[in-house]
Amino acid sequence: MTSSSLPSEHRLTGTVSAGVASLSGDFSVWTLARAKQLIGDARQIDLAGLTRFDTAAALLLLSLQDQGVTLQGLAPTHERLLEAVRKSVPTPDPAKPVLRGLRALLDNTGRRVVRALRFLTELAEYLGRFLAALARSIRHPSEFPLIPLVHHCQETGLRAVPIVALMSFLIGVVLAFQGAVQLHEFGAEVFVVDLISISIIRELGVLLTAIIVAGRTASALTASIGSMKMREEIDAMRTLGIDPDMRLVLPRILALLITLPILTVIANAAGLLGGAIMSWVELGISPSMFRYRMIAETDVDNVIAGLSKAPVFALIIGVIGCHAGMKVGKDAESLGAQTSTAVVNAIFLVIIADALFSIFFAEVGI
């Protein structure tokens, strides 16, 4: 009940005379505020008329006793409760000193930096574990988890084709349209072909694919590994001599490594198709013209630059997803939290890696 009217059975009455407060009725958690009011600053409390007395009331009386108030007329059962409460009043652990101002700032910053560094070293550890598992499966091909690999290729690759293709197609359309509007000002409509082909092949195809895959697959990886972690299946695997890195991590990351470049190629094709159709409709650039200009103007370096990012992005997504899954604790709460941080981290790191690639390619001149 949220209204402040008490249920009628919780009734406490009292009188104060000559410094003695006499209470009768229900002295419980429900009437605590009223009891305080009635007692006021009486130095003596008479409790002979109580019909109900609970731990909340006992706690209040104990604190009053500490202030020197004396009690009288307490029934034996109530006395017993009072003693039981006295025995179990918790003693707080000594509080940790709280830092303030500059020191708190430094303390916080330090912790965050350490946490971020630890996160990165853990990612490196998972990358290492993946590579070790890969090396081991090359040395012992019979241990290679082929069936899980195929399964995960289907999940992360095949199932993602429609969304990746559609999105990339639409991006091609948008680019053609926006490019046409801008380039029309200079009468240079035909350069829209360069715009579309270079931006899609070099940047957008692979980046958008990676972002979609990060959203789809990083969360799926975390959820699947995390729920196994939650039910102690991973510990069970270890005790049975099954290496979770081989069974869980290797096929998942390898599937990403295989499918992300393929998805990128599909995305590139769909994007170019969208761009070509839009250029034809909007600018009258015929498909053969589009093809001619694209081949003439777009260096194969662009394709290499674009596709070479795909495996790196795949590793980032896979390692982050698996790492977050292994970090899940025993409750559903942490599963949800890890899943969303995995997606955010994967997308964030993919974009950072893309920026680093741009700088790198600019420096080496590709």
Place this chain on the structure above:
Amino acid sequence: MSENVVEVRGLVTRFGSHTVHDGLDLDLKRGEILGVVGGSGTGKSVLLRTIVGLLKPAAGQVRVLGQDIETLSPPAREALERRWGVMFQDGALFSALNVRENVEAPLRAVPDLGPEQRRALAELKVSMAGLPWNANDKMPSDLSGGMRKRAGLARALALDPEILFLDEPTAGLDPIGADAFDRLIVELRDALDLSVFLVTHDLDTLHACCDRIAVLAERKVLATGTMADMLKIDHPWVHEYFHGPRARAALTTGRSKESPDGNQG
């Protein structure tokens, strides 16, 4: 004192065509600890859930503290529900809240209770349930099974109930932990004047704390009585239960029924 705080009469519960209870009668007297035993799937948990109003009986009557929960208006029902506490099998703690907040949750129903008082009360209940101070800030997922049960008990005790329902409080605890829990239940009963409805499989618990035992079998309460009464019954299942090797072991080691005045902190 033999006032009945729970009276079950002619209870019938069904799930589809599966009848769990058929004409079940049971009483819980004020101030006693009643142990309810029975094989797996005989409907002990279902009985508990029916008494506290989580399941609707197909027929029969359940009266708790003299009131029939089915016929009460919602506010009266809420008021009645505050007069009992339930500890579910695995604690059933709210996973998004820490232990203190879990215990504070029922206290939030009390108007005019300031946050500091609520906190102090919650911490008192946590300590009464035998948890150390530092458990207050822990999340349920960071607790062991036994600690979760204690936290569930603390929450059940939050509003100083008159009746405490416990579903297998000692299942999955180590013998020492189970022993401590048995003692805790008796102590709390004495201190807080509780009536306890205790579902259990643990013969030691039956020995250590139950005043009376009710045996559930064949869809009804087959027998009620003290441990000594149970040993005389020659229904095959009851005989097997109370004379099996485990029962004998529990009898001979005989954790005393009189709880030593524990200094449980």
